[in-house]
Amino acid sequence: MKYRTVFDIIGPVMIGPSSSHTAGAARIGQVARTLFAEEPAKADVHFYGSFAKTYRGHGTDVAVIGGLLGYETNDERIRDAFSQAKNAGLTVQLHEEEALTNHPNTVRIQLRNRGKELELVGISIGGGKIEIIELNRFALRLSGNNPAILVVHQDRYGVIAAVSNLLAKHELNIGHMEVSRKEKGEEALMVMEVDQNVEESLLKELRSLPHITQVSKIHD
Incomplete structure (x- = not known):
C-alpha cells in the first residue's frame, strides 16, 4: 500500500x-x-x-x-x-x-x-x-477517501453505459468503478469513486434513468 x-x-x-x-x-x-x-x-x-x-x-x-x-x-x-x-x-x-x-x-x-x-x-x-x-x-x-456515487439498479443492458455517459456530460472523472449483482438479471449495485464533489442535480438526473431504483452519494 x-x-x-x-x-x-x-x-x-x-x-x-x-x-x-x-x-x-x-x-x-x-x-x-x-x-x-x-x-x-x-x-x-x-x-x-x-x-x-x-x-x-x-x-x-x-x-x-x-x-x-x-x-x-x-x-x-x-x-x-x-x-x-x-x-x-x-x-x-x-x-x-x-x-x-x-x-x-x-x-x-x-x-x-x-x-x-x-x-x-x-x-x-x-x-x-x-x-x-x-x-x-x-x-x-x-475506500471512503473520495467522493462516490452508489447506484442500485436492475441488471439490464445499457444501464452502466447510460450512467457513465451522464457522468461524462457533467465532466466527472471516474477514478474507480465496479459493479456487483446478486443474480443475473436481478438487482445490482454500481459504485463509482470520482474526482469531484457530486451535485444534487446530477443525482436527480441519475434517479430519472430507466431501471434505476436508488442513488446515493458519499463526499470526501
Missing part, C-alpha cells in the same frame, strides 16, 4: 488512542450514517477479530457510535458517545463475534428506522483509512 503523506501513516487528527481502532472505526460509522441518509433509531454493531477483543480498551465502540451520530474523528463528543446516542434516540447493541474474517479490524453495522434497513461491512486498514467491503449483501470495495 502506498502512502501519499506522513499523515497517511500516523492517521488523521482524532480522539485516541489508535488510528486503526478509533479513527478508522469512526469513519466506517460515518459512511454507514451517510448511506442510511437519515437518523437511525437502532444500530447493531458486530465486532470481529482484533476489534472484538480490544474494542473497549481502544475506544472502537464509542468511535463507531460517534461516526453513526455524524461526528468527525476529532470531535470530543466521541468520548461520551453512549450518552450522546441515548439523547439522540439511537439504541445501540454491541456484539462480539467469534467468526473468522479476512481482516482483523472488521465491523458489521446494521441500521434500522421505521422499516428502513441498511447493512454494511467495513474494515480499518491503518492510518485512519478504511474500506467498505459489503453493502446490503453486495460485495464491493469502497
Whole structure:
C-alpha cells in the first residue's frame, strides 16, 4: 500500500488512542450514517477479530457510535458517545463475534428506522483509512477517501453505459468503478469513486434513468 503523506501513516487528527481502532472505526460509522441518509433509531454493531477483543480498551465502540451520530474523528463528543446516542434516540447493541474474517479490524453495522434497513461491512486498514467491503449483501470495495456515487439498479443492458455517459456530460472523472449483482438479471449495485464533489442535480438526473431504483452519494 502506498502512502501519499506522513499523515497517511500516523492517521488523521482524532480522539485516541489508535488510528486503526478509533479513527478508522469512526469513519466506517460515518459512511454507514451517510448511506442510511437519515437518523437511525437502532444500530447493531458486530465486532470481529482484533476489534472484538480490544474494542473497549481502544475506544472502537464509542468511535463507531460517534461516526453513526455524524461526528468527525476529532470531535470530543466521541468520548461520551453512549450518552450522546441515548439523547439522540439511537439504541445501540454491541456484539462480539467469534467468526473468522479476512481482516482483523472488521465491523458489521446494521441500521434500522421505521422499516428502513441498511447493512454494511467495513474494515480499518491503518492510518485512519478504511474500506467498505459489503453493502446490503453486495460485495464491493469502497475506500471512503473520495467522493462516490452508489447506484442500485436492475441488471439490464445499457444501464452502466447510460450512467457513465451522464457522468461524462457533467465532466466527472471516474477514478474507480465496479459493479456487483446478486443474480443475473436481478438487482445490482454500481459504485463509482470520482474526482469531484457530486451535485444534487446530477443525482436527480441519475434517479430519472430507466431501471434505476436508488442513488446515493458519499463526499470526501
